Amino acid sequence: MNTPNDIKPNNDVLRQAMQRRKARRPIHELPEGFEDRVMERIKDIQIPVKDDSSSKKKGTVIRLWSLRTVGVAASIAGLLFVYNRMTISDGVVDNNNMMAKTEVVRQQPQRTIKTDASQPTKHIVAEPLTIKQVARVEVSQRHDTDERISSEQQEEKNIETINLEEDNLPDMMLSINDAERVMDDFMKQYEGIASVSASPVTEQEHNANEVSYHVMHEIAQNMNEFTKQHNNLSNGGTTYGY
Amino acid sequence: MITDDKTLIEHILAGETEEFRHLMRKHGGTLLAFIESLVASPEEAEDIVQEAFVSAFRSLHQYDSSIASFATWLHRIAYNEYLRHVKRRQLPTVSWDEDESLLRNADGTDDDSWMSEATEEQMARLDEAIDSLPEYDRTLLRLYYEDDLPLKEIAYILDSKDSILASRLRRIRNRLKNELQT
Structure with missing residues (x-):
């Protein structure tokens, strides 16, 4: 199809004919009194203020689209966050997340002990807490004190996460009572072996056993002494140098 | 004087209504000539203008210079x-469909080229052929060849599409060419 320029040649016969027709037309001027008649008719017409409705509409549309874009972006971010959380709670977690959570759990016993130092420490000494127990206490305290966790669902997720990780945590903290109990077991085992042993024991073996027995007995006594002193300290007794 | x-x-929009006289003096003659070419009597043309x-004064606040020039805008109002x-x-007018069939019959060739020179006799025959065209086509030819308006502005005045007008213009030219050659 021809473009307008193609069908508008500079000076073909049709153009010449039209220009001749134009030249034949009389020069048109407005008749006398035309302007006054028009001015008379428009004098009572009030022109409205410049209509900016179209530009306002455009601005509104642009603003709406901006809000929609931001809303969609926020929704996507929210969905990704929820998806990430669901993946963790299912136990399919990457190593980075696992490490971060393990560190938090391991730090909790220290915070708990420091907090409880201002309270009577009898409870701590009588029932020393393992990492697992401290983690449970921490979680139960969170239920009461942590205002930032408002959602019950969020709390349940936290508990689930910690419980999953507890089974993999080693017992890293041995209490004094645990050490004492281990030592007592050792002494009982040693004495039992010595008393029921049917095989003849040489003098050298007997001497070695005697030395071992005395050494272990001395260690057990020291441990008992240490336990008593520690109990006194916890109950407001004298202070040691450490 | 502001031109x-x-x-x-x-x-005018600020309240200086008298300035409207200048607009009338500037565009009134062209507008009157345009309408006089469409109607029979000068009195009718004057009333329409x-x-x-x-x-135009009532709708002046709606005029958007980014869409069309003021003269084109005035032509559109006058044509309406x-x-x-x-x-x-x-008044009897030629309907578009009837007009289309006439033009369709005139489609004899795709060759749109025109001779650059013609005898006086040929020019007279061409003039008669133009007069015999439907009113809408004469308006189109006039706006296009006499007033030298681009098709886009003509489409704005006649409330049509420039592609449609281009096609229509080509058919008019073919028809006139056939008239000239017979």
């Missing part, structure tokens, strides 16, 4: 007034 249309319009100016006038008088 710039945009400045004149700003003054007067209505057109009153309508003319159509309203024809409807009121119930």
Whole structure:
């Protein structure tokens, strides 16, 4: 199809004919009194203020689209966050997340002990807490004190996460009572072996056993002494140098 | 004296109504000639142009210079007034469909080239052929060849599409060419 320029040649016969027709037309001027008649008719017409409705509409549309874009972006971010959380709670977690959570759990016993130092420490000494127990206490305290966790669902997720990780945590903290109990077991085992042993024991073996027995007995006594002193300290007794 | 249309319009919208006289003096003659080519009597043309100016003043706040020039905008208003006038008088007009069939019959060749020179006799025959064209086509030819308006502005005045007008113009040219060659 021809473009307008193609069908508008500079000076073909049709153009010449039209220009001749134009030249034949009389020069048109407005008749006398035309302007006054028009001015008379428009004098009572009030022109409205410049209509900016179209530009306002455009601005509104642009603003709406901006809000929609931001809303969609926020929704996507929210969905990704929820998806990430669901993946963790299912136990399919990457190593980075696992490490971060393990560190938090391991730090909790220290915070708990420091907090409880201002309270009577009898409870701590009588029932020393393992990492697992401290983690449970921490979680139960969170239920009461942590205002930032408002959602019950969020709390349940936290508990689930910690419980999953507890089974993999080693017992890293041995209490004094645990050490004492281990030592007592050792002494009982040693004495039992010595008393029921049917095989003849040489003098050298007997001497070695005697030395071992005395050494272990001395260690057990020291441990008992240490336990008593520690109990006194916890109950407001004298202070040691450490 | 202010001659710039945009400045004149700003003054009028600011309350200086008398400035509208300048707009009428500047565009009134062209507008009257345009309408006189469409209607039979000069009195009818004057009435239509007067209505057109009153309508233009009433809608002046809606004029957007980014869409069309003020002259083109005025032509559109005047043409609409003319159509309203024809409807009121119930004057016979050639319908578009009827007109299309006439033009379709004129499609004899795709060769749109025209000779650059013609004898006086050929020019007279061509003039008669133009007069015999439907009114809409004469308006189109006039706006295109006499007023030298681009098709886009003509489409704005006649409330059509420039692609449609381009196609119509080509058919008119073919028809006139056939008339000239017979």
